[in-house]
Amino acid sequence: MFKSKISKTALAAGLMAFSSMSFAGDAAFNGIGKTIDEKAIAPWAISVHFDGDGLPAGKGSVAQGEPIYQAKCAMCHGEFGEGAKGYPKMLGETVEQIHALAAKDEDTVGVRGINSLWGHAPTLYDYIRRAMPFFAPQSLGNDEAYATTCYVLYIAEIIKDDKTVCDASVLKATKMPSQDNFYTDPRPDIKNARCMNDCMKEAPVVKEMAVVGVGKDASSGKTAADH
Amino acid sequence: MSEKNITMPVSADEQVNSNQTRRSFLRKSVAVAGGAVIAAAAAGRASAGAQVTEPLAIPPTNKILGRGVVSVPYGLPSKYEAHVVRRNVEWLTPDTIASISFTPLQDLEGIITPNGLHFERYHGGAVDIDPSTHRLVVHGLVDKPMIFTIEDLKRFPQKAAFWFLECPANGAMEWRGVQMDSLQFTHGMISCSEWIGVSLLDLMKAVGVKKEATWFYGEGADGAALQRSVPLPGAKDQFGKPLPEFDTNEIYKDVIVAYAQNGEALRPENGYPIRLIVPGCEANLSVKYLRRIKFVDKPLVTYQETRHYTDGMPDGRFRQYTLVNEANSVVTFPCPDKKMSGKGSYEIRGLAWTGRGKVKAVDVSVDGGKTWKEAKLLDPVFSKCLTRFTLPWEWDGKEALVMSRVTDETGYVQPTLRQLREQRGSNSIYHKNSIQTWKVLPNGEVHNVQIENL
Numbered sequence: 001m002f003k004s005k006i007s008k009t010a011l012a013a014g015l016m017a018f019s020s021m022s023f024a025g026d027a028a029f030n031g032i033g034k035t036i037d038e039k040a041i042a043p044w045a046i047s048v049h050f051d052g053d054g055l056p057a058g059k060g061s062v063a064q065g066e067p068i069y070q071a072k073c074a075m076c077h078g079e080f081g082e083g084a085k086g087y088p089k090m091l092g093e094t095v096e097q098i099h100a101l102a103a104k105d106e107d108t109v110g111v112r113g114i115n116s117l118w119g120h121a122p123t124l125y126d127y128i129r130r131a132m133p134f135f136a137p138q139s140l141g142n143d144e145a146y147a148t149t150c151y152v153l154y155i156a157e158i159i160k161d162d163k164t165v166c167d168a169s170v171l172k173a174t175k176m177p178s179q180d181n182f183y184t185d186p187r188p189d190i191k192n193a194r195c196m197n198d199c200m201k202e203a204p205v206v207k208e209m210a211v212v213g214v215g216k217d218a219s220s221g222k223t224a225a226d227h
Numbered sequence: 228m229s230e231k232n233i234t235m236p237v238s239a240d241e242q243v244n245s246n247q248t249r250r251s252f253l254r255k256s257v258a259v260a261g262g263a264v265i266a267a268a269a270a271g272r273a274s275a276g277a278q279v280t281e282p283l284a285i286p287p288t289n290k291i292l293g294r295g296v297v298s299v300p301y302g303l304p305s306k307y308e309a310h311v312v313r314r315n316v317e318w319l320t321p322d323t324i325a326s327i328s329f330t331p332l333q334d335l336e337g338i339i340t341p342n343g344l345h346f347e348r349y350h351g352g353a354v355d356i357d358p359s360t361h362r363l364v365v366h367g368l369v370d371k372p373m374i375f376t377i378e379d380l381k382r383f384p385q386k387a388a389f390w391f392l393e394c395p396a397n398g399a400m401e402w403r404g405v406q407m408d409s410l411q412f413t414h415g416m417i418s419c420s421e422w423i424g425v426s427l428l429d430l431m432k433a434v435g436v437k438k439e440a441t442w443f444y445g446e447g448a449d450g451a452a453l454q455r456s457v458p459l460p461g462a463k464d465q466f467g468k469p470l471p472e473f474d475t476n477e478i479y480k481d482v483i484v485a486y487a488q489n490g491e492a493l494r495p496e497n498g499y500p501i502r503l504i505v506p507g508c509e510a511n512l513s514v515k516y517l518r519r520i521k522f523v524d525k526p527l528v529t530y531q532e533t534r535h536y537t538d539g540m541p542d543g544r545f546r547q548y549t550l551v552n553e554a555n556s557v558v559t560f561p562c563p564d565k566k567m568s569g570k571g572s573y574e575i576r577g578l579a580w581t582g583r584g585k586v587k588a589v590d591v592s593v594d595g596g597k598t599w600k601e602a603k604l605l606d607p608v609f610s611k612c613l614t615r616f617t618l619p620w621e622w623d624g625k626e627a628l629v630m631s632r633v634t635d636e637t638g639y640v641q642p643t644l645r646q647l648r649e650q651r652g653s654n655s656i657y658h659k660n661s662i663q664t665w666k667v668l669p670n671g672e673v674h675n676v677q678i679e680n681l
Contacts, residue, residue, distance in 0.1 A: 049523075
C-alpha cells in the first residue's frame with residue numbers, strides 16, 4: 001500500500017506518537033459513569049449522623065409507636081423491651097450497672113440495652129428506618145419510624161413522658177445515657193515481648209473444658225455470644 | 228488413616244526393602260503432600276519393620292473410562308472432600324439470617340480460601356442482585372456526584388491484591404474460658420482471597436473529593452443496608468478527638484470496590500456484584516452489595532459503631548472505631564480437628580496475619596511457652612494477607628502444649644490471653660488475638676486449652 005520506505009517509517013512514527021498520546025498515564029479516568037443530581041440520590045440517602053444531620057421531616061408519638069412496636073418488634077425484643085429468643089433487649093442494665101458489673105468482670109454482654117449502649121437518638125431512628133423490623137426492612141414510613149423510635153426510647157426509660165411526640169428536633173435534644181461512655185480505639189494497648197528461652201518461671205496452668213467441636217453437636221453449648 | 232491408604236500410591240518400582248529407605252520415602256512424601264500423607268506416614272512408622280509383601284491390587288479406576296469434559300461445567304471438589312464445608316454454631320445467634328459461618332481452616336492448605344468456603348457474615352441475609360440494574364452512587368463532599376454501572380467500574384484501572392478478611396468476633400467465644408474444641412470454631416471467621424476491583428483513590432479523582440472530607444462511608448443494597456464510617460486524613464471522632472494516625476493515613480489508601488474474588492465474580496455470599504474491601508480492618512467495614520459511598524466531614528456513629536462493633540472494657544466504657552485487626556496466628560496442624568497418629572516426624576503448620584502490614588516472624592512453642600523456636604515463613608508474604616508458617620517437629624509421643632506467636636513488621640508481638648484479659652477484661656467480645664494453645668495428648672488427640680499464667 002505504501003510506496004516508499006519513508007512513508008512507512010513516517011506512518012510508524014505517527015502511530016507511535018498517536019498511541020503515546022492516547023495512554024492516560026496517571027491522569028484521572030474521565031468520561032466513565034454519569035453525574036447525578038442530589039435530588040435523584042435522595043431515595044437512597046437515608047443515613048442519619050449522630051448529631052441528627054439527615055433526619056427527615058415528619059413526626060410520631062409514643063402512643064402511635066406502641067401498636068407498631070407490639071405488632072412488629074415485641075416478638076423479638078419483648079413486650080416491655082426485655083428481649084426475647086436471644087434478640088437484644090431495648091431496656092437493659094443502666095450505664096451505672098454496666099460499670100459495676102464490668103469492674104467485677106461479670107457478664108455485661110447479655111444485659112446491654114438502648115439505655116446503656118447507644119450513643120445518640122438520631123442513629124436509633126436511622127437503624128429502625130433502615131433495617132427494622134428485621135423481617136421487613138425499610139417498610140416503615142418516616143412518621144412510623146419516628147413513632148417507633150419514640151416508643152423504644154420510652155420503654156428504654158430514656159423518654160419519660162408518654163405524651164412525647166418525636167421529630168428531628170426532639171431526637172437531637174434527647175441525650176442518651178451512654179453518650180459519653182465511648183472513646184476512640186487506643187490500641188496497640190498491649191506490649192508482649194518476643195522471649196525465646198526460659199520464658200516461664202512456673203509450670204503452665206492449663207484450663208480445659210471445651211464443649212463444642214467439629215463432629216460434636218454444635219447446638220449443645222451454653223451461653224450465646226452477643227453478635 | 229489405615230494401612231490400606233499407603234499401599235495404593237506406592238507403585239511396584241517404588242517398593243522399598245529397608246526401613247531406612249522406607250522412612251526417607253515417607254519423609255519425601257511429607258514434604259510434597261498434605262495432612263493425609265502425614266497421617267499415612269505415621270501409620271507406616273507405627274508398624275515400622277513390617278514390609279509390604281501382599282501383591283498390590285489394581286486400582287478399579289484403572290479399568291474404567293472416566294467422565295467426559297464439561298460433565299461438570301463448573302467443577303466441584305472430590306466427593307471424598309464432602310466434609311470440607313462452612314459450619315455454623317446454632318446457639319451463637321438466634322437465626323441464620325443475622326449470623327456467621329466459619330471457614331474450615333483445618334482442611335485448607337496455603338493462604339487462599341476457596342470462594343465457596345469463605346466465611347459468611349450476614350446482618351440481613353445474602354441477596355441475589357442483578358448486576359445489570361445495580362448502581363454505585365458516589366457523592367457527598369465532591370465536585371460532581373456520580374453514578375456508575377458495573378461495566379463503568381470495570382473500565383477503571385484494576386487494582387488487585389491478596390488480603391484477608393476477618394470478623395472482629397473471631398475467637399469471641401473464648402474470652403471467658405475454653406469453649407470451642409475446634410480450629411474451625413476458634414479461628415474460622417477469617418478467609419483470604421485475591422480481590423480485584425477499582426481503587427477508591429481513582430473513584431475519588433473521578434468525583435473530585437473536596438478537602439473538607441475527613442470520613443467516607445459505604446452502604447449496602449441488602450436488607451441490613453449496613454453502613455460503616457471509614458476515616459480519611461484529618462478524621463476526628465464525635466468528641467473532636469483525632470483518630471490514630473495509622474487509621475487516618477494508611478487504611479483508605481488500599482481500599483477498593485471489588486467485583487472479583489480469586490479469578491471470578493464475587494459470590495453472592497461475599498457481596499455480588501460489588502463490595503468494599505477495607506484491607507486489614509474488621510471485615511464489617513468491607514460493606515457487601517455496595518450501592519453508595521458518601522464523603523463526609525464526621526462519622527455516622529451508626530448502629531455498627533455504637534451498639535454493635537464496640538468493645539466493652541473493665542471500666543465499663545466502650546471502645547469505638549476499633550478498626551484494625553491486630554497481629555494474630557494459629558497452628559492449623561496439629562489442631563483439635565486434625566489429630567496426631569503416632570510419634571515421629573511431623574511438620575507443625577499454621578497461619579499468621581496482621582492488619583498493620585506484613586508478618587515479620589512466627590515463633591512456635593511445644594512446651595506451653597517456656598521455649599520458642601522461629602518457624603519458616605512460606606512465600607509469598609504479603610501485606611494484610613494470610614501468611615503460612617511451618618516448623619519440623621519430632622514428636623516423642625508425650626503430652627505437648629503447641630502454640631504460635633507472631634511478630635509483625637511494626638514490631639508488635641501477639642499477646643497472651645492473660646495480657647489481653649488484664650487490659651480488657653472478658654466482656655469486649657471483639658479483637659481477641661491472643662496466643663492459642665493446643666494440648667496434644669499421648670493418644671494423638673488434640674484439645675483446645677488456655678494457659679492461665681502465660
